[in-house]
Amino acid sequence: MKTKMTELLGIEHPIMLAGMAYVAIPELVAAVSNAGGLGMLNPVIYTPEGTREAIREVRSLTDKPFAVNITLIFPGSRENATVALEEKVPVINTSLGRADWIINAAHEYGGKVLGTVVMQRHARRSELDGADFLIVTGNEAAAHGGDITSLVLLPLARTWVNTPIIAAGGFSDGKGLAAALTLGAEGISMGTRFMLTQESPTHDNFKQLCFQAAAEDTIYSDRIDGLPGRFLKTKAAEIMTRQTVASPIKALSEAREISSMLNIPLWKLFINGLKTRSIRGLASQAVGTGGLRTAIEEGDLDRGVLPIGQVTGIINNLPTCKDVIDQTIAEAEEVIKATFAKLA
Ligand SMILES: Cc1cc2nc3c(=O)[nH]c(=O)nc-3n(C[C@H](O)[C@H](O)[C@H](O)COP(=O)(O)O)c2cc1C
Known part of the structure; x- marks a missing residue:
C-alpha cells in the first residue's frame, strides 16, 4: 500500500508505532521497522548518553527508517532532541511543546518531523513551523488525545491544514486503517495495539488485564x-x-x-x-x-x-509486530475492495 506516508518516510506500509514512554524501547522499535512500518523510540527514560546508545542499538537491530519521539513536556527532552539531531535520526516526532528549532535542524540533514496535535491552534502552529506530517490524535487514544473523537477530528483537521496527516487514537486493525484513509489521513499511528504485542516490554500482568478490559x-x-x-x-x-x-x-x-x-x-x-x-x-x-x-x-x-486507548476493548490477542502489520494491511485492502464492490 503506497501513500504519502510511505513515500515521504521511505517505509513499506503506512503504519507507525506511537511514542510510548517505557514501552517504545529499541527491540519494539526495530520489530516495527523490520516489519515495514515506522518504529519509534521514546527516550524519556534515558539520559542523553542513554538516548544515544538506544538510537545506536536501534540501528544495530534494523537498517530501516525509524523515529524518535520527543515529548517536550518531559524533563531532559531538549537534551534528548539534541542527541537525536546529532545522530541524524531519519524521523523525529514532537509532542506537547513548541518544536520549530527541532524542525529546522532536522530539515538541514534531510530528516522529517511529525508534529502531534489534538486541536486547530496546535495544527496551524505546527504547519507554520514546517512539520512534514501532523499526527492528529483523537479522544479515543491512550494518554493525551484531545477532546474530539477521531471520526470528527480527522475530517476537521483536513480543513485546518494542508500538511499530510497521520491518524492516531482508536486504530488497531485494517478496518481502522481503511477508515483513516477514507477520512483523509495518509496512514495510522498505533499505541495500544503495539503495546499488546509479543515484543512489547509491558509486564504480562498488565497485558492480561488489558485483554480482559x-x-x-x-x-x-x-x-x-x-x-x-x-x-x-x-x-x-x-x-x-x-x-x-x-x-x-x-x-x-x-x-x-x-x-x-x-x-x-x-x-x-x-x-x-x-x-x-x-x-x-x-x-x-x-x-x-x-x-x-x-x-x-x-x-x-x-x-x-x-x-490505554479505548481499542483495548477490541484487542484480545498477543501477535508479533509483523503479524499486526501484515494483518492490518491485508484487512484494509479487503475492506476497501468490499466497499468498492458495494458501490458497484
Ligand atoms: C503506555 C503508553 C505510553 C504512552 N506514552 C506517551 C508519551 O510518552 N508521549 C506521547 O506523546 N504519547 C504517549 N502515549 C500515547 C501514544 O503516543 C498515542 O498517542 C496513543 O497510544 C494513540 O492511541 P491508541 O492507543 O488508541 O493507538 C502513550 C501511550 C501508551 C499506551
Whole structure:
C-alpha cells in the first residue's frame, strides 16, 4: 500500500508505532521497522548518553527508517532532541511543546518531523513551523488525545491544514486503517495495539488485564498525570481521579526516582519543570510517571497506572509486530475492495 506516508518516510506500509514512554524501547522499535512500518523510540527514560546508545542499538537491530519521539513536556527532552539531531535520526516526532528549532535542524540533514496535535491552534502552529506530517490524535487514544473523537477530528483537521496527516487514537486493525484513509489521513499511528504485542516490554500482568478490559474500562481525567488523558481503570487510577491534588510525599519520592534515572539534580528538575507546568501539574506528572513505571516494569496491578486507548476493548490477542502489520494491511485492502464492490 503506497501513500504519502510511505513515500515521504521511505517505509513499506503506512503504519507507525506511537511514542510510548517505557514501552517504545529499541527491540519494539526495530520489530516495527523490520516489519515495514515506522518504529519509534521514546527516550524519556534515558539520559542523553542513554538516548544515544538506544538510537545506536536501534540501528544495530534494523537498517530501516525509524523515529524518535520527543515529548517536550518531559524533563531532559531538549537534551534528548539534541542527541537525536546529532545522530541524524531519519524521523523525529514532537509532542506537547513548541518544536520549530527541532524542525529546522532536522530539515538541514534531510530528516522529517511529525508534529502531534489534538486541536486547530496546535495544527496551524505546527504547519507554520514546517512539520512534514501532523499526527492528529483523537479522544479515543491512550494518554493525551484531545477532546474530539477521531471520526470528527480527522475530517476537521483536513480543513485546518494542508500538511499530510497521520491518524492516531482508536486504530488497531485494517478496518481502522481503511477508515483513516477514507477520512483523509495518509496512514495510522498505533499505541495500544503495539503495546499488546509479543515484543512489547509491558509486564504480562498488565497485558492480561488489558485483554480482559472492555472499551468502557478506561478513565479520561486530568488528575492522573496532570493533563487530560486516558488510562486503564485500575485501583491506583481510580484513587487518583478522586484526589484534587497528588500526594506530596508520593510526588517527592517519584521525583527523586526520575531525578536519579535521568541524572538531573532534583532542584533542576523542579525549576525546569516550572517553565511549563504548575507545582500541582508537576506533582501529578511525577506520580503518573511513577505509576506507569510500576505498571510496565513491576506489573503491580494495585499501584500501576497505564495509559490505554479505548481499542483495548477490541484487542484480545498477543501477535508479533509483523503479524499486526501484515494483518492490518491485508484487512484494509479487503475492506476497501468490499466497499468498492458495494458501490458497484
Ligand atoms: C503506555 C503508553 C505510553 C504512552 N506514552 C506517551 C508519551 O510518552 N508521549 C506521547 O506523546 N504519547 C504517549 N502515549 C500515547 C501514544 O503516543 C498515542 O498517542 C496513543 O497510544 C494513540 O492511541 P491508541 O492507543 O488508541 O493507538 C502513550 C501511550 C501508551 C499506551
